[in-house]
Amino acid sequence: xxxxxxxxxxxxxxxxxxxxxxxxxxxxxxxxxxxxxxxxxxxxxxxxxxxxxxxxxxxxxxxxxxxxxxxxxxxxxxxxxxxxxxxxxxxxxxxxxxxxxxxxxxxxxxxxxxxxxxxxxxxxxxxxxxxxxxxxxxxxxxxxxxxxxxxxxxxxxxxxxxxxxxxxxxxxxxxxxxxxxxxxxxxxxxxxxxxxxxxxxxxxxxxxxxxxxxxxxxxxxxxxxxxxxxxxxxxxxxxxxxxxxxxxxxxxxxxxxxxxxxxxxxxxxxxxxxxxxxxxxxxxxxxxxxxxxxxxxxxxxxxxxxxxxxxxxxxxxxxxxxxxxxxxxxxxxxxxxxxxxxxxxxxxxxxxxxxxxxxxxxxxxxxxxxxxxxxxxxxxxxxxxxxxxxxxxxxxxxxxxxxxxxxxxxxxxxxxxxxxxxxxxxxxxxxxxxxxxxxxxxxxxxxxxxxxxxxxxxxxxxxxxxxxxxxxxxxxxxxxxxxxxxxx
Numbered sequence: 001x002x003x004x005x006x007x008x009x010x011x012x013x014x015x016x017x018x019x020x021x022x023x024x025x026x027x028x029x030x031x032x033x034x035x036x037x038x039x040x041x042x043x044x045x046x047x048x049x050x051x052x053x054x055x056x057x058x059x060x061x062x063x064x065x066x067x068x069x070x071x072x073x074x075x076x077x078x079x080x081x082x083x084x085x086x087x088x089x090x091x092x093x094x095x096x097x098x099x100x101x102x103x104x105x106x107x108x109x110x111x112x113x114x115x116x117x118x119x120x121x122x123x124x125x126x127x128x129x130x131x132x133x134x135x136x137x138x139x140x141x142x143x144x145x146x147x148x149x150x151x152x153x154x155x156x157x158x159x160x161x162x163x164x165x166x167x168x169x170x171x172x173x174x175x176x177x178x179x180x181x182x183x184x185x186x187x188x189x190x191x192x193x194x195x196x197x198x199x200x201x202x203x204x205x206x207x208x209x210x211x212x213x214x215x216x217x218x219x220x221x222x223x224x225x226x227x228x229x230x231x232x233x234x235x236x237x238x239x240x241x242x243x244x245x246x247x248x249x250x251x252x253x254x255x256x257x258x259x260x261x262x263x264x265x266x267x268x269x270x271x272x273x274x275x276x277x278x279x280x281x282x283x284x285x286x287x288x289x290x291x292x293x294x295x296x297x298x299x300x301x302x303x304x305x306x307x308x309x310x311x312x313x314x315x316x317x318x319x320x321x322x323x324x325x326x327x328x329x330x331x332x333x334x335x336x337x338x339x340x341x342x343x344x345x346x347x348x349x350x351x352x353x354x355x356x357x358x359x360x361x362x363x364x365x366x367x368x369x370x371x372x373x374x375x376x377x378x379x380x381x382x383x384x385x386x387x388x389x390x391x392x393x394x395x396x397x398x399x400x401x402x403x404x405x406x407x408x409x410x411x412x413x414x415x416x417x418x419x420x421x422x423x424x425x426x427x428x429x430x431x432x433x434x435x436x437x438x439x440x441x442x443x444x445x446x447x448x449x450x451x452x453x454x455x456x457x458x459x460x461x462x463x464x465x466x467x468x469x470x471x472x473x474x475x476x477x478x479x480x481x482x483x484x485x486x487x488x
Contacts, residue, residue, distance in 0.1 A: 002028045002396050005094060005112035007078045007289075009034035009062055011042075011378070012349030013118030014477060015385030015488060021071050022484065023393045030070075031110060035077040035099040038062060039477055040144050043378065043417075044470045046186045048147035049139075049281070050194045051155065052422040055148040058470075065479055074110070075100035078119065078289065081305065082109075083342040084296035092344070114392050117312050117347040118385065121286035124175075130258035131174045131284055137260045138174060138280040141187055150281055154191065157279045161200040167278040170263060172209035174282030176254030176370040180377070181210055181218050184283050185238075186419045191281075192245050193421025193428075207248040207275065209265065209282075211370050213362060215239050215249060219372035221359045223434055224447040226455040231447075237456060241420070241430075250275070252362070254370045255282060270365035285373070286350060288312070304341060312347035315340055316355035325360050330410035330440035332356065336403035337388050346388045348407070349381035358438060379414045380437060382488030383407055410438035413453055417466040420458060429462030 004020055006013045009032050021030040038059040047053040066073035076096040083092050093111040098104055123142050125132030133140050139150035157167050171188045173181060188208050195201040208215075216222055216234030223234050242249055252268035263275045263282075288310020293302045306312055316334035320327065332355040339345040347353070354374045362371045376384075384407040391403035398404075413435030420428045433455055439448025447454075476486040 002113040003031060003111065004029065004114045004116065004392060005031045005033060005110055006116045006118055007033050007094065008118035008120050008349075008351065009036060009039060010118060010120045010349065010381070012120070012351070012381040012385035013116065014039060015382045016116050016118060016348065016389040017066075017071055018069060018479060019386055019389040019484075020393060021069050023389070024396065026070065028396060029072060031072040031074065031112075032066060033074045033076050033078055033094070033096050033110065034062070035075065036062070037075055037100050038144075039065075041470060041474055041477070042142075043466075045141045045144055045147040046183065046190055046419055047422050048144060049141040049150040049154070049187060050190045050422070051151045052190070052194075055144045059144050060474070060478060065477075069479055074098070074108075076103075076108070078291050079107070080292040080294060081115070081345075082294050082296075083115075083305070083345060086294070086296060086298065092342075113344065114395070115345045116388060116392075117345065117351045118349050119289035119291070119351045121350045122289055122310065123284045124287045125284045127285050128175050128255055128258060131255070131282060137258050138282040140283065141183060141281065142283065154194070154279060158195070158198050158200060161195075161203045162198070164203075166203045166205070168276060169204055169206045170209060170275055170277035170280040170282070171206065172250075172282060173211050173253075174255045174258065175285040176211045176266075176368055177285045177373050178211055178283055179219050179286055179373040179375055180283050181212055181372055182375070182416065182418055184208070184210065184281075185218075187281055188247060189241075189245060189420035190422065192247060193423070193426070197423070197426070201246075205248065206246070207250060207277075208242065209250040209253050209255065209263070209275065211253060211372055212251055213268070213359065213371070215242065215251060217359055217372055219357075219359060219375045220434065220437060221439055221448070223439075223449060223454060224451065225432065226451055227457060231451060234456070241458065252370055254364070254368050258282065266364055266366065266368055266370075268362055268364050268370050288351065305339065307353040309353075311353035312339060312345070312351055313341075314338055314347050314352045316353070318353070318355050321356045328356055330436070330438050330442070333408055333410045333438055335406045335408045336391065337384055337407055338403055343402075346392075348384040348388050350376050352376070352384075376409075378416065379488060380407075380409055380412060383412060386488050410436050410440055412437055417462055417469060419463065419466050422463065425460070427463030428458055428460055429466045430456060430458045431462040431465060432456035
């Protein structure tokens with residue numbers, strides 16, 4: 001009997017766990033270690049953040065789902081990995097610390113035959129002074145609780161606007177190395193939509209602040225899309241939308257301090273500025289989960305397994321990280337999400353270390369990095385989780401000596417539905433596809449992507465597609481009938 005331990009129960013981890021248990025049956029163990037009691041469909045947090053959905057509509061309890069599936073669920077956080085075992089334990093294991101199930105604070109060693117690191121991001125609010133809803137001054141939509149808090153703060157501001165006050169909204173990225181520009185984009189236009197519905201849009205100034213070199217970069221180096229049969233850049237597409245909705249923008253910005261009612265930021269040209277606000281939603285940069293790693297003798301090998309940000313090395317070409325941007329290649333990206341030192345360890349979703357960023361690296365004259373870091377969320381995360389699950393299944397059942405399925409972002413396409421306002425008849429969303437995710441200028445010298453698989457448009461139909469995805473993916477995650485036929 002093989003035991004597969006999966007660290008993290010988000011999109012990647014949950015996908016890997018549920019498929020592996022379905023394929024391997026009762027003859028093998030699937031263990032999920034996650035500190036969370038609930039699963040969150042994160043893309044819909046945007047709607048929670050403006051009161052368009054209740055928090056309860058985007059989360060569900062994990063324990064009943066895993067019990068029904070026969071998955072061993074440990075509500076705990078992974079503290080360290082021991083890929084060679086130890087002097088007391090001959091088999092490889094992870095050390096976990098419980099956060100629930102009546103075992104809070106207790107530690108345990110969990111042995112494994114295969115390990116999937118799907119821990120997702122640590123929200124690094126501490127990277128910017130004053131950032132975040134807990135110990136800072138800005139709101140967030142990164143978790144369902146954060147989004148619920150943001151909605152309440154937004155309602156307070158709207159109530160003041162209805163009494164005649166003018167308010168300033170600042171929405172975007174809270175650091176020069178943030179990755180989730182898409183969520184900031186969505187929240188900007190959902191706030192705009194909410195204010196219009198409440199009849200107070202004329203009393204609002206909305207400003208979008210971002211580390212993107214140009215609007216529409218989204219951490220993928222920008223893209224060109226087909227719109228109405230014509231090719232246009234995402235920059236033109238985005239700027240047109242921001243102008244149409246009356247949203248100001250500040251780009252190439254690193255927020256370095258958030259105070260009550262005021263944000264301090266540095267631009268790529270090195271200049272320092274301030275922006276006042278009444279309501280701010282600023283996303284944090286991401287880090288890895290912060291696990292340590294030790295060899296059989298107890299020596300710290302963390303730097304051998306993880307990069308400085310805490311993301312796990314896999315089968316990418318990490319030698320290119322210090323090479324000039326012009327030497328970066330689509331082939332640098334990992335194919336199998338497999339650690340090359342310990343071949344029974346994999347990392348998927350946000351947990352794997354990218355070989356380098358996708359957008360061109362930029363620094364201000366002061367040496368401050370101001371560039372989006374790679375997105376690895378949503379559709380790519382689910383596809384990686386399933387591909388690794390397929391490989392492990394083949395390695396167990398068919399005795400495959402190496403991974404059998406790839407999840408290379410330079411060979412994968414992705415679809416994104418970015419909400420621009422929720423409403424049965426008044427809603428809208430930007431529907432975009434890109435192929436491949438990582439631009440490949442060898443195959444597609446003009447734009448880096450295949451324009452037959454890269455397009456975008458905005459409209460009410462997109463809103464309904466996003467809502468159907470909300471329903472469909474919650475259905476899938478709850479393992480309801482025919483869940484397996486819903487694609488990642």
